[in-house]
Amino acid sequence: MMRRKSWQKNLKIAVAALLIIYAVEHILTMNVYLRKPMLFSPLFRVYNQSGSEPHCPSVRLSTRVLPQIALASYPGSGNTWVRHLLQQMTGIATGSIYNDEQLRHNGFPGESLSNGSVVAVKTHNHYAGKDYARAxxxxxxxxxxxxSLFKLANSNHTGEPSVDRYGKQWGTFTEERIRGYIPLFASWIKLQDVLPIFYDALKQNLTRELVRIKAFLGQSGIKGDVRCALRDSEGHFHRKETGITLEFFYSKKQRMAVNSVIDQMQKMFKDRFENIREDMDTWKL
Known part of the structure; x- marks a missing residue:
């Protein structure tokens, strides 16, 4: 009798385990099918259909001359992270109109280069009607x-400035920066061939956004493998979360000014691009 009960107990455990495995596989399958956001864990590895890992070459300069593609952004928008993703996906170094020695010696061999040897060139400058055919x-x-920019200016790529920095200096900083936000984007959307990528969309559905970027680069004959970017999607220059909400840093007057900027941005992008998914109203404080 005891042996039969033990056998029945083991059978129930086995059935439960099989049901759990089936449920997990079903969720993963539906997630891919519906193209919904999915969190990637270090426990998951990316394989191709044959079961082998993708071939992801080390980052290098291009051996052929590539078209000039800008990676344009307002400072503090995650440009370094996107450069890392581009490099992982294509195996080709990204360039920059700047010369950041910290980046050059930590995974960005194309830093300071803005020629055809790099897959894209980091810039925070306005579009001047030349140099770049695509962006x-x-x-x-x-x-x-x-x-994020204030923290970079008063610390480094990953550090936090001391509390005393958030005094009068922060107020003056925001007033100056608010004035420059709209003109930067207004200049770049004049370019005919431009791909808008939203930072929040990258965080929410990285696979989908990388597929969009890959297709855009493919139009310039640049190949890439999204799986290589997913295999190492974090990079080494993410700033740690402090847990302090944005409301803490911005006064009522500053919020009114930034919310007005957001309204202008939303109208400008909807007028220029079709199928903009980002709801910029959710940015407001």
Whole structure:
């Protein structure tokens, strides 16, 4: 009798395990089918259909001359992260009109280069009607980008400035930066061949946005493998979350000014691009 009960118990455990496995596989399958956001864990590895890992070459300069593609953004919008994703996906270094030694020696061998040897060139400058035939335009909530830029200017790529920095200096900083947000994007959307990429969309559905970027680069004959970017999607220059809400940093007057900027941005992008998914109203404080 005891042996029969033990056998029945083991059978129930086995059936329960099979049901759990089936449920997980079903969720993953439906997630891919519906193209919904999915969190990637280090426990998951990316394989191709044959079961082998994708071939992801180390980052290098291009051996052929590539078209000039800008990676344009307002400072503090996650440009370094997107550069990392582009490099992982294509195996080709990204360039920059700037010369950041910290980046050059930590995974960005194309830093300071803005020629045909790099897949895209980082710039925070306005579009001047020359130099670039195409552009990837990265857009982030101005509340987040201005705060991120302030931290970079007063610390480094991953650090936090001391509390005393958030005094009068912060107020002057935001006033100056708010004035420059709209003109930057207004200049770049004049370019005929531009791909808008939203920072929040990258965080919510990285696979979908990488597929969009890959298709855009493919039009210039640049190949890439999205799986290579997914395999190492974080990079080394993410700033740690402090847990402090954005409301803490912005006064009522500053919020009114930034919310007005957001309204202008939303109208400008809807007039220029079709099928903009980002609801910029959700950015407001």
């Amino acid at each position: 990837i335009l990265l857009i982030r909530n101005p509340y987040e980008s201005m705060l």
